[in-house]
Amino acid sequence: MARLLEGKPLAEKIKEEIKHDVLALKRAPVLASIQATDNPGALAYIKSQKKTAESLGIEYQLHDLGKDVAEEGLTELIQKLNQDKAIDGIIIQMPLPAAIDYKKISQYISPGKDIEGMHPANIGKILFGKAKLVPCTAAAAMELLISSGVDLYGREVVVVGHSEIVGKPLSLLLLDRFATTTVCHIGTSKAGKLEEHVKRAEVLIVAVGKAGLIKGEWIKEGAIVIDVGINRVADKIVGDVEFEEAEKRASFITPVPGGVGPLTVTMLMRNLVQAAK
Numbered sequence: 001m002a003r004l005l006e007g008k009p010l011a012e013k014i015k016e017e018i019k020h021d022v023l024a025l026k027r028a029p030v031l032a033s034i035q036a037t038d039n040p041g042a043l044a045y046i047k048s049q050k051k052t053a054e055s056l057g058i059e060y061q062l063h064d065l066g067k068d069v070a071e072e073g074l075t076e077l078i079q080k081l082n083q084d085k086a087i088d089g090i091i092i093q094m095p096l097p098a099a100i101d102y103k104k105i106s107q108y109i110s111p112g113k114d115i116e117g118m119h120p121a122n123i124g125k126i127l128f129g130k131a132k133l134v135p136c137t138a139a140a141a142m143e144l145l146i147s148s149g150v151d152l153y154g155r156e157v158v159v160v161g162h163s164e165i166v167g168k169p170l171s172l173l174l175l176d177r178f179a180t181t182t183v184c185h186i187g188t189s190k191a192g193k194l195e196e197h198v199k200r201a202e203v204l205i206v207a208v209g210k211a212g213l214i215k216g217e218w219i220k221e222g223a224i225v226i227d228v229g230i231n232r233v234a235d236k237i238v239g240d241v242e243f244e245e246a247e248k249r250a251s252f253i254t255p256v257p258g259g260v261g262p263l264t265v266t267m268l269m270r271n272l273v274q275a276a277k
């Protein structure tokens with residue numbers, strides 16, 4: 001039976017380190033959060049970010065532009081926050097109004113204040129093994145994996161999902177640790193090859209958003225399984241991996257909820273302190 005890789009205890013440990021770093025700064029670092037939505041999920045997420053920030057001695061400054069803001073309103077605010085020396089980091093809350101393209105807008109954030117790690121300059125640094133601001137979910141998955149004590153050198157690692165916020169940055173971080181990294185995506189599934197890749201994974205990381213995509217019986221005996229997926233099924237939150245069967249075969253597995261999720265906001269705060277430094 002697998003040991004659980006839980007996010008909360010690790011998040012608590014990292015929060016202690018963040019508090020330490022905040023004290024060393026001798027001032028409260030400031031996180032500017034841009035909101036252009038009244039989506040209840042987003043509002044709950046903002047509330048949780050604020051609570052976490054304040055518990056760590058970080059000032060959380062919310063800029064609510066309203067859900068009808070135009071692109072110019074958003075870019076103007078970003079420019080203002082870029083120039084404001086009192087602001088250490090900027091986050092744009094999702095979703096944005098339908099007419100606004102997040103990918104385009106996020107590039108206006110100055111790379112040094114890009115605490116979501118999505119600016120091309122920061123993504124580029126991952127390629128060179130010099131990343132300071134890493135996309136939070138990829139960083140959270142990596143921290144959980146490392147906490148298992150695994151030596152990634154030469155390991156067969158399979159990442160399922162190649163999104164810009166999780167799968168792609170994660171695959172680069174894994175390569176940097178000399179893992180033999182395979183990235184699977186929709187093309188792999190359509191070619192009928194997902195099962196064969198998953199079956200040989202010593203480490204499996206799944207970030208797709210499809211409940212039951214990874215069959216429990218595919219998990220290699222002793223594998224480490226990091227399930228990033230979040231899916232609502234009949235009022236329950238589940239991941240992308242069939243947990244009950246996978247748990248019997250894996251050596252370590254993340255629960256969903258309670259695995260990667262609780263670490264993500266902590267990673268955002270760690271990036272903020274990094275940006276403040």
Ligand code: NDP
Pocket residue numbers: 137160161162163164165166167184185186187188189194207208209210213228229230231260261262264
């Ligand atoms: P995206 O939708 O951006 O990416 C999903 C990826 O999965 C894409 O690369 C997609 O390929 C691929 N994919 C889709 N269907 C299949 C399939 N049948 N077989 C193999 N690959 C497939 O999602 P995100 O990366 O943003 O998020 C992934 C999951 O992680 C979601 O469930 C999300 O809720 C969760 N998440 C969890 C977080 C946390 O804090 N725990 C934070 C962020 C996300 P293609 O695009 O080519 O179709």
